[in-house]
Amino acid sequence: MKINIIGAGLGGLLSAASLAIEGHEVEVFEKLPITGGRFTNIEYHGFSLSTGALHMIPHGSTGPLGNLLRKIGADVEIVPCKPMAMIRIPANGANDYKSGFKDISFNQYGSQFSMWNRLKLSILLITTRRWPPKNISFENWIRKYLNEDSAHKTANSFCGWALSLTNRDVPAEEAFEIFENLYRYGGTGIPMGGCKGVTDALVEIIRSNGGIIHKNTEVSRIIVKDNTARGVIANGKKHYSDIVISNIGHPFTRDLYESGTIDNAYEEKINNAKPSAGIKICLAADKPLIGHNGILLTPYCRRINGINEVTNTDPNLAPSGKHLVMAHQSVQQENIDKLEEEIEIGLQDLKEVFPNNKYEVILTQSYYDGWPVNRASSGSDIGNITPIDNLYVVGDGAKGEGGIEVEGVALGVMNTLDIIKQ
Ligand code: FAD
Numbered sequence: 001m002k003i004n005i006i007g008a009g010l011g012g013l014l015s016a017a018s019l020a021i022e023g024h025e026v027e028v029f030e031k032l033p034i035t036g037g038r039f040t041n042i043e044y045h046g047f048s049l050s051t052g053a054l055h056m057i058p059h060g061s062t063g064p065l066g067n068l069l070r071k072i073g074a075d076v077e078i079v080p081c082k083p084m085a086m087i088r089i090p091a092n093g094a095n096d097y098k099s100g101f102k103d104i105s106f107n108q109y110g111s112q113f114s115m116w117n118r119l120k121l122s123i124l125l126i127t128t129r130r131w132p133p134k135n136i137s138f139e140n141w142i143r144k145y146l147n148e149d150s151a152h153k154t155a156n157s158f159c160g161w162a163l164s165l166t167n168r169d170v171p172a173e174e175a176f177e178i179f180e181n182l183y184r185y186g187g188t189g190i191p192m193g194g195c196k197g198v199t200d201a202l203v204e205i206i207r208s209n210g211g212i213i214h215k216n217t218e219v220s221r222i223i224v225k226d227n228t229a230r231g232v233i234a235n236g237k238k239h240y241s242d243i244v245i246s247n248i249g250h251p252f253t254r255d256l257y258e259s260g261t262i263d264n265a266y267e268e269k270i271n272n273a274k275p276s277a278g279i280k281i282c283l284a285a286d287k288p289l290i291g292h293n294g295i296l297l298t299p300y301c302r303r304i305n306g307i308n309e310v311t312n313t314d315p316n317l318a319p320s321g322k323h324l325v326m327a328h329q330s331v332q333q334e335n336i337d338k339l340e341e342e343i344e345i346g347l348q349d350l351k352e353v354f355p356n357n358k359y360e361v362i363l364t365q366s367y368y369d370g371w372p373v374n375r376a377s378s379g380s381d382i383g384n385i386t387p388i389d390n391l392y393v394v395g396d397g398a399k400g401e402g403g404i405e406v407e408g409v410a411l412g413v414m415n416t417l418d419i420i421k422q
Helices: 010-021 064-071 106-112 115-130 138-145 149-163 172-185 194-208 250-254 264-272 333-353 405-421
Strands: 002-006 025-029 041-044 047-050 078-080 085-090 101-105 189-191 212-214 219-225 228-234 237-240 243-246 277-285 295-297 306-308 323-331 360-367 391-393
Touching (some): 002 228, 010 194, 010 405, 106 115, 115 172, 228 243
Parallel strands (some): 002 025
Antiparallel strands (some): 078 189, 277 323
């Protein structure tokens, strides 16, 4: 079959590589001069910063993405994070880090609760796996069952880091599906070479299996006849195909074709899927600021949700002897037009988190609208099917259930491949 793919982000490249090795004729159209979308590196004074992701794969080499990469023979090494995460807790029961702090591991986390709450936590850990909560936000669930301010703050910091949302915006059911996947697949990993290590390996598979990638080539139209996708128009030229896969999310895909009939249920789903926004602050340091390769969650910051230091895994992501530290903060929709103020609060937070350390802020990046953290925030994904036959959507606007970030992208791609094979 001939398959056209719009966008060379992770979802587009995963689809193209998987289909190319099965012998399909694959053509990818990418409007930018680079491949990888929000999952590749930006070289800056010897630091491998990124176009989006924090060089982390949520379930490491054993999750959906790691498994798919292995299945298609992508040459990527994913190093497990040990510890997966530490939580920075203020000293002396304070509400911020000004008078000191200590870092505790995820496993020790419950030890700071009252005896009664510790007991409740261990019962909840078992019962929620069997009977996941429904129709309640993660925030309300925690307030209802644990009533510990630090648990609420930590859940918020986890949701901010992992989903760029507050725990108010995450359905408890989705949060518990994510925890279930942590049990099922294991914890985070860092790909050697950062995000580019993954997407370049996919480009290599596509090319060596006869696939074509057109860079600097924007798709302006999806050709639709008799409610069926027949190809795309890119840089003014028609390219016919049996199937079109779009990697640009449902709303932007919807803008690229005329449809004779309006599918109201689909239009409503598109309108309800909200992208999540965030800010990333990249720091350079001569000495490690964190000292491990896992996530440092910072629940007592005003804005920063978490921080990582990927050079503890791959020193080549920074110039020799330097460390690359990346901090993430979620941005609420109502604050998108106040990004500079949000960045300033994030920078103040970092001064409290690293009070005695020297570092340089090398880049601040904000993500929203067409270049968001997530095209469909967790729990609001639309799936891979569109009202047009032979037109599918992959990527983080069409993630598989419970699939966090790029794991969800991989699940959505696998689902799409299964549909195409039927
Ligand atoms: P995208 O990256 O959205 O790529 C789509 C491509 O389509 C782009 O290259 C674009 O240029 C191209 N395109 C758009 N329109 C057209 C057109 N008309 N014609 C041709 N081409 C077009 N995930 C993790 O798993 N771990 C992390 O640590 C992590 N951290 C993150 C931190 C931040 C700050 C951000 C922003 C994201 C993070 N993510 C993380 C999420 C992850 O980066 C994304 O989920 C993933 O990269 C999305 O890939 P995608 O397949 O949706 O493609």
